[in-house]
Amino acid sequence: MDADNAPASNFDDVLSEVAKYGVVTIRKAYGNWKSPTLKPWEELLHEHAIQPVQQYDLTKGKNASDIALVIDAMDVMYTKQIDVMCFVSSDSDFTPLVTRVLAEGKVVLGFGERKTPSPFVNACSKFLFLDRNDKEKPSNTNKTKTIKSDTKLIHLLRQAIEATEEEDGWAGLGPVGSHISNKTSFDSRNYGFKNLSSLFKAIDLFEMKRGPGNSYFVRDKRKNKST
Template sequence: MKDKEKIALFIDADNAPASKIETILSELARYGVVNIRKAYGNWKSPNIKPWEDVLHEFAIQPIQQFDLTKGKNATDIALVIDAMDILYTKDVDSICLVSSDCDFTPLVTRALADGKFVIGFGERKAPSAFVNSCSKFLYLDEEATDEKPVKKTKPNIKSDTKLMNMLRQAIEASEDDEGWANLGTIGRHISNHASFDPRNYGFKKLIDLFSAIDLFEVKTKNGSGTYIRDKRKTKP
């Protein structure tokens, strides 16, 4: 992505931890400038007092939504309406949605169709449809930064069938006759098909993830980068 892209940040304050706002903004700084910052919720509710405490410090605009009907989430509706309005009336390149509970999948898919990059943040309870539809999604249960990744054990990673299939498919999409695939090409293939980030699995970089799994071979070629091969392709 080009430098200084304009990012619009939308926070579902009812369903996201205020303690992670610095983590969120630090991550977004990798992609561009967050020039629109809005947080939605019933600001009369004590449940979102932690967000109220950080609004001014991080220049976030609070948008009030009263709980008019029990069981109906007016916050979600207001956030979606505002996001669509900004997509069509403001010069933004990317949008960021922060929510741990509600399904904003239709909004994400529409933004993607309009050529926007969509970054999501949420806890592990976030709906999988929402998580998977984003261009990139980072969990807030674990640090979404490079400094202190929480390592998962090798057996836990290897038992993640969905992850293993995704990695193998990415290798197969670009492997040479001997089964080797360039790491950079693998990463680009994954990014086109999933909201994947190695930090969600406790690793700083994609190479660290591959190196921790004994199902893959890793080698470096001078001048041509790092290559990965599925060990099942190794000739006896």
């Protein structure tokens, strides 16, 4: 945890997400603990068994915590039996570290504020915004308008359907989600929806139908018009 560049609020979301992947064996927070700005983090240390790592600001404008975090992360990667690494930060300086960890076959989870630069967000296997808009509980109508205006997101969804669809244009939601996860750190919760099916249902550019059991199929409505 880069305590100098990440909010302590909603830390329960971090623990809840990483618990899906297994037991969290190492918990470290880096920062200048002499600074009053880290008070919110300090209150979480004992509650969540987090080890604070003190790094003084040796030079004005330079963050020694970043270097210490990178060194420790590399040590852990090569000396411990781990499958997942999690970074809590809104600082894009960790992007090279993330890509290096991915190259070693590890899953990388990222957490930070919405202001986090896209290179760091996109480098992670999954990135969750701690100040995402589902905390504000906007109306479904407003969320839908926002999503439909996000051309990059719509293009991503359409590409995933096209890559996994059958001849009739229908694609299993599971394969669609896997295809998206293989390309980017996308998470439907960052858009205010609990899961991918809820996201698709809210956008009238797509149609959905039930499959066997609890499965779903999704199709681009443009495909429907052409068949």
